[in-house]
Amino acid sequence: MKKIRFTLNAKPHALSVKPWRTLLELIREDFGLTGTKEGCGQGECGSCTVIMGGKTVNSCLVPALEADNQEIITIEGLVDGDILHPIQDAFVQKAGMQCGFCTPGMIISAKALLDKNPNPSEQEIREGIAGNFCRCTGYSKIIESISAAAEAMRGGA
């Protein structure tokens, strides 16, 4: 067991973790934040994507110990009270999801992309979500959603 300190969705935490525990287990089981999903458990599908230190990670592969001194953002950290984050709102308005299982990871990848690049091209959006499988939508409406969110966040629409 090792004690770690980190912020999760802007709240500071300190707790002890076992060395083999994954960040995904920490988020889902210890904090009950089940918005982050486990799809493949092998770092391929992207359903477990969270932001750690400003970068997206597959939380199923990251040891919880690595969260020490890090800032972590999960899907639950995006809403502001009742108000959806512009990316979330765009996904709702533009039908950026079907079954919704990939959606938290997809939105987190989109956030990481737009935080760095507020005006991405279609190709850059595709690259930004290239680590996230979606079996339902064929990606067209996800890309439209991210593009609309980028515009809204730039103060466009």
Place this chain on the structure above:
Amino acid sequence: MEQYSVIGKRIPRIDGRVKVTGEAKYASDFELPGMLWCKILRSPYAHAKILNVDTRPAQRLPGVKAVCTGKDFGGWSWGWMPKTRDETPLAVNKVRYLAEAVAAVAAVDEDTAEEATELMKVEYQELPGVFDPEEAMKEGAPQVHDYVENNLSWEFHMDLGDVEKGFREAHLVREERFETGRVITGYLEPPAAVALYDSSGITIWAAKQSPYFLYRHLASCFNLPLNKVRVIQPFVGGGFGGTKNDSVPGDFCSVLLSKMTGKPVKFVYNMEEVLMTCRRRHNMIVYVKMGMKKDGTITALHSRVIADGGGYTTIGPLTMFLTGCMTTLPYKLPHFKHDAYRIFTNNPTGAAMRGHGVTHTRFAAEIQMEMMAEELGIDPVAVRLKNAITVPHETVNKIKVHSAGLVEGINAIAQEPSWKAKDKKKAAEGYISHGVGISGTAHLGGARQRGHQSCGAVVRLCEDGTVDYLTGATDAGQGSDTVLVQIIAEELGLKAEDVDIKRVDTAYTPCDAGSYGSRVTVLAGEAAQKAARDVRGQLSRFAAEKWEANPEDIVFKDHQVYVKGSPERSIPFRKLAQIACYSGPGAVIVGKGYSDYGLEVLDFDKGVGNPGTSFSFTSHLTEVDVDTETGVVKCTDMVIAHDCGRPLNPINVESQNQGAATQGLGQTLYEEFVMDHGKTLNPNLADYKMPLALDVPKIRVIDIITEDPIGPYGAKEASEGAIVSAPPSIVSAIHDATGIWFKEQPVTPEKVAMALKKKQT
């Protein structure tokens, strides 16, 4: 379109908000106090006798609470038909595919359960296996089931008209062999459930696309009346047919282990279990013999299908039926013969997947038609327009088609600039060769084949004018909840937000056949429409009495209720609801309805009659870039002209088409299980490659409106057509780029590169 307020509008999904915030709970997100974890022990052999299972070492491990083996299910077995119940929750005497479930453990946590499975000692006697369906059909091949000769799991034959006469009338007769690949549905949410067996019976939160299958299976397996089985539907992370339309060993084992321990038991499959053991699309060898006149008219078709069924029958009889029954659309076909053989092998089991059965034979017949047209010098558009059906149409197997937008669809895609410039853009850019191809296909909707097939709906009016809607239909992601709510709102003059849909809970919601065969919007929609009209009728009587008007003249629109032609006699819907619930003795207003269209008897054994209530038509244009050095095919554009009658929510219909086409793209170009003696060599999402955002073009959808006379508001299916149309249009585009016809899916870079090399020499 103007007559509707909610129908036909691009309203956002009603489950959008909970899905983007992470609030939506899926089966694996459920936990109960005292919950145990179930893990399954799986066979290391593809074909073996089970001589002994020693569970004692597992039981001795601290934290293990119960263990079960195949024998604990008392010989119970299940299958799609009474005569095909050949599968048991856990293997009893024999395993028939690699990683088949043999025993299960319940322990205090997941790791302990896993460790316990590894401690169990199973004695096997390995048997020779058979892995190729054509080998398995031969005399003397190893028998997968002792009582089945030549491993024939199911056969299905059709013989309509006179194919020999049709071939005699043809100018050209050609026979080719086609093959479709070994692919899986590809949902990201693995099967999972939390089960509780107590004095009130079974309660289970399970990831199911069609929860009433599980409801019946559990009642039968545990010998309980149906009112003691409660399946509660969490959000479902994709289905696409097959596994989530059936029960899995984990379902039965978690319930049994809960019964044994008195504790709730949870299981979640991992992705390796999904990819090694869950239902796959049948891979099929399809021989197509077709006759064609000089002008492109198809005179006859004889198809022969050999399907790899894997270890068990599952839904295979329906698969075989669909391979033949649907070949008579979307082109006129006066003479048709079909022989389909489903063969047991020691591979993982084949079952339904989106485009069930239809995609295989349509791919073969579509490419065959275009190859023959090419031989006769007929343009791909011309040969399709020559043969496309127009309504009213009855096929040779007596499928009645009431609306068909194939001609309009083909004409629409033929107007695309890329198609018009087809012959001009042949100049290759370096190693890249461009190609454009088309296809035209049909798919059934409102599937009604055999067994229980109807949908029900209950609409409860609340005294404040809001509405509760109970349906047995499951939205596994396709968006049906939103469309069904739109229907209720439309009928009652409300907005979608006034209607609350309850997710399936078999204790409360009306029984439903399931979400398959593109039946939900059509049949659950019909039930919803009737239930809402029932409520409207009851409210109309109150309003008519108040205004001394005819109940038929009461209009419900925009939250108002008024007498037709005299809007001054008007009342808010909310107010009328209150009056109805409170005035006089008061009323409890509950509306109900069920789908009853299409009850005519289908001859399942001969493939004659309507397999669904209506038929969609999909015309599909694909552009590709083929790297002639590496053989890599990149799909650069897709346009789908889809006739779903009338889109009830166009944004949803577009998304369904885009998703289906993308799944079709994956299976055409690269998705494929690599098998070695029954072993899946690529059971992970790195090596089993599904399309990512970089692999897929922007997909445009053109709505072809045909106003089907049967579906609610003219609607037909929208979720499966494009998975059938994508493969032939892609293969046609690759042919345009390379001059080569590829008849086996997937068309991998290796196959393309080899074929190009062969062509040059």
